[in-house]
Amino acid sequence: MKLSASTLTAALLGAVVIVLLMIPMMLQWERPPMDSEQLGYRGVGMEQITNPRSAEILAALNKAPVPDDPVENDGVLVKNDSENYKNVQVLGDLDTAQFNRLMNSITTWVAPQEGDNAGCAYCHNVENMASDEIYTKVVARRMLQMTKAINSEYKSHVQATGVTCYTCHRGQPVPANVWSINPGPKQASGMAASRDGQNQGGMKVPAYASLPYDPFTTLLKPGANIRVIASTALPGGTGGSIQSTEKTYALMMHMSTGLGVNCTFCHNSRIFSSWEQSRPQRVTAWHGIKMAGEVNQTYMDSLTDVFPANRKGPMGDVLKINCATCHQGVNKPLYGFSMAKEYPELSVPNP
Structure with a gap:
């Protein structure tokens, strides 16, 4: 069967579109070999996957100075x-x-x-x-x-x-990894008028993810409710809304990237919500989130009237800390x- 020129053109254009759509995903792929470390019991998928080439770069960036x-x-x-x-x-x-x-x-x-x-x-x-x-x-x-x-x-x-x-x-x-309130891009019109605070790739939350680009303003503050998994069965469950769940996931993505670890560095993949079956690192991370929120409120916000405009965010608030500010890609700042x-x-x- 002989294909017409229009059919071949359409097929070629379709292939180009597919390739263009795959480029963001391809940029996230990492070639082998990769290193794997088992963190939990066999069969629960708790493993830390590390790219040895990236590890060399991080080692150079996290070299402690001689006191x-x-x-x-x-x-x-x-x-x-x-x-x-x-x-x-x-x-x-x-x-x-x-x-x-x-x-x-x-x-x-x-x-x-x-x-x-x-x-x-x-x-x-x-x-x-x-x-x-x-x-x-x-x-x-x-x-x-x-x-x-x-x-x-x-x-x-x-x-x-x-x-x-x-x-x-x-x-x-100025530390390399700081944040301020993110107003987001200028709104478009029509169906694209409301982004609902997401669908904007950025460095704070890993790019190529359709997640809120500012989870820190609401979650890195004292008393924030980060837990979204329901503790009772539906109907009438006590879990968070879709919007709050997306913000929590955006914060977790930031933590994973900021510390250079997988989700299973803290969580047991068998049951993510269980504290009893999680690794001790999850408790340490919980205290870290609490610390970041309280430090931002007590020490950083108190400097609002001291910093000049060029050292503030677009909304006039001071630059603040998150997990990446200290960790910078490794699970222990400066490798401990x-x-x-x-x-x-x-x-x-x-x-």
Whole structure:
């Protein structure tokens, strides 16, 4: 049977459309070989799949810096040396030598770049170190309070590893993975007028997923209800709506990507909702979600009037943390290297 030119043209166009539709999926495919680690009992599908080539890239990105050499105390507390140290509101109980070591480390962690606005000058007026005229000094003071709070009040998540400024900043003034309220793209007209907060690929929630692009505003806050699986049978079930379920799934997708793990790193695939049959990592993750929401509310939101407009989101709110801010693609930030152990002064509770 001889096909007409129009039929061949239609078939060719159809093949092109199929290929174009498959490109987003193809970009997510990973070639073998892959590494597989069994995490749970045999037969429940709890395995961690890792691309060894991606693992090499992540290892380079998550290399911990060499801590500054320890120093011997001078025997003088900062708060008792008012001639040389003025307006020190958070770290006054440190020995002066310990204080100077920490300040030098913070410079490396946050503002190592060259230029006039680098090093000490990133936060301080070097002609008057006590001045609060540069907003970054006010921000840094609040961030030190936040770091001390995380290390002392949220051990259920950070445990003995803890965090320092470098955990998030990685040598950059602004951490690579932060978020703000996402207003979404400009609305179209007609049938496409309402996206319902989804169907917009983005970096915060993995691209190519028809999921809400801003699950953080409603779920990364104190008291948010993330659980959507019903605890009773239908009708009259107690589960979440389709919209809330999609937001929860978007947050879980973010966590999976941010930590570089599968769903079964925390959940038992036999019964996802069961805490008793989940891995201990699920409890740690629960505390992490709680920590992120409380830290954003207590420490980040309190800086709304301090940050300039160019350091805020499009809706005027400050940039905030999520799982990827610290983890950056690995299940333990910096592969578990304890930066806080090298700087115990950052684990002392705030007064």
